[in-house]
């Protein structure tokens with residue numbers, strides 16, 4: 001029985017075309033700004049996002065931390081959804097390194113709305129912290145790969161402009177959002193000041209994320225990246241994989257979304273899982289496990305060759321990715337339908 005690994009889209013392995021691009025990459029010392037492949041990746045990224053400049057960073061976490069450091073500012077507060085990655089899965093680097101306090105904001109489907117953001121603003125008393133920034137996550141990982149509509153993005157952008165706040169987009173999976181909503185990445189980015197997206201998730205590259213913004217911001221970001229130990233030397237070796245990913249693996253994300261939808265339909269038919277396939281917008285499925293604790297379901301699926309992760313006590317997360325083929329999906333759905341618990 002083949003193991004089907006649905007724990008994350010970070011588990012994808014570079015394909016042979018990507019490996020060839022890595023072998024052929026021209027390289028130089030990127031701390032000197034002399035790696036032609038890194039420079040090409042940064043130019044390509046700026047073009048795709050419509051931002052003036054871009055910086056290759058080691059990870060999504062670093063790509064989020066740098067704008068928190070620069071635009072958040074020590075002693076200030078950053079408004080972010082209560083289930084956001086920044087708040088729960090980045091070791092409190094916002095507080096411990098950037099010196100900002102991330103403030104949890106409620107919202108359905110992981111979406112920030114002006115009416116809830118408004119409640120977190122503070123009066124202008126000299127002894128109160130200032131709110132400096134809003135951080136949006138699109139797609140929203142822990143809300144189940146949900147996407148912002150254009151109106152929702154505009155709502156956050158208008159709120160931020162009105163109140164003099166910067167907006168950062170944690171767009172680890174922004175290409176999934178763009179494919180699912182048919183809003184271009186460029187358009188999504190037009191609502192925010194800075195954006196981070198990951199090459200190493202659904203896009204299938206082995207390492208790296210991109211941070212984008214205006215020229216002044218990226219010049220400062222280059223300094224902070226070095227301070228954090230993220231200055232890389234012949235990084236063209238991995239940047240080549242990033243270019244390959246952007247040129248070859250974006251449109252195919254639609255397959256992952258279709259596959260996630262098929263799994264959700266199979267889960268809807270069994271008694272041990274609760275999910276509405278209409279709520280599965282991209283490549284992440286989160287289903288409720290009302291009959292048994294999540295750990296029991298995860299173990300039972302593992303015995304059948306399907307690897308996934310518990311999310312708290314009562315939900316399970318599955319993520320489709322380019323390592324999972326149509327044939328795999330047929331088999332996964334068959335296993336799910338047969339499993340009685």
Ligand SMILES: Cc1ncc(COP(=O)(O)O)c(C=O)c1O
Nearest residue numbers: 059060061062085137141170172
């Ligand atoms: C929404 C989101 N933001 C940021 C990150 C962090 O990325 P990395 O693991 O590359 O640090 C992740 C990783 O899963 C994520 O899902």
